[in-house]
Amino acid sequence: MTPQEFLIEMARTASMHNFEEHMDLISKDVKVYGVPDHEVISYADWFNQCKQEFEDKLLTSVGYDDVHLLSETNDVICFIANEEIEASDGTKHAHCIKFFIKHEIDGQWRVTSERILTDEEKEEALKTVLQ
Numbered sequence: 001m002t003p004q005e006f007l008i009e010m011a012r013t014a015s016m017h018n019f020e021e022h023m024d025l026i027s028k029d030v031k032v033y034g035v036p037d038h039e040v041i042s043y044a045d046w047f048n049q050c051k052q053e054f055e056d057k058l059l060t061s062v063g064y065d066d067v068h069l070l071s072e073t074n075d076v077i078c079f080i081a082n083e084e085i086e087a088s089d090g091t092k093h094a095h096c097i098k099f100f101i102k103h104e105i106d107g108q109w110r111v112t113s114e115r116i117l118t119d120e121e122k123e124e125a126l127k128t129v130l131q
Helices: 003-015 021-023 042-056 119-127
Strands: 026-032 059-072 076-087 092-103 109-118
Touching: 003 021, 003 059, 003 076, 003 109, 021 042, 021 109, 026 042, 059 109, 076 109, 076 119, 092 119, 109 119
Parallel strands: 026 109
Antiparallel strands: 059 076, 076 092, 092 109
């Protein structure tokens, strides 16, 4: 699994409002940091938000670009990427995210951690990009 392949699936399942397939890409142990007004987002939080957004078709599209590998083992990959989300009302949200994905015991790759990065954190992360 490459970061790009994983993100293609994340974007595809979200853009198509495929709730079951999307949630299968999310670890039950996931933690999301850096969301304004939230200390941490858990699996239950993600589940509930996606369920509502997908049912109401609030997302028009989700896309990722500018992917940079930071570290990699056989079972864990860390990378950063820019995420752009377009809502059904036409608003767009873009930010850089640091991802950790893990090859879990059932053979599925799932996101275990995300952190929305500030511009300074993104610059710091780019200094450690694997060549």
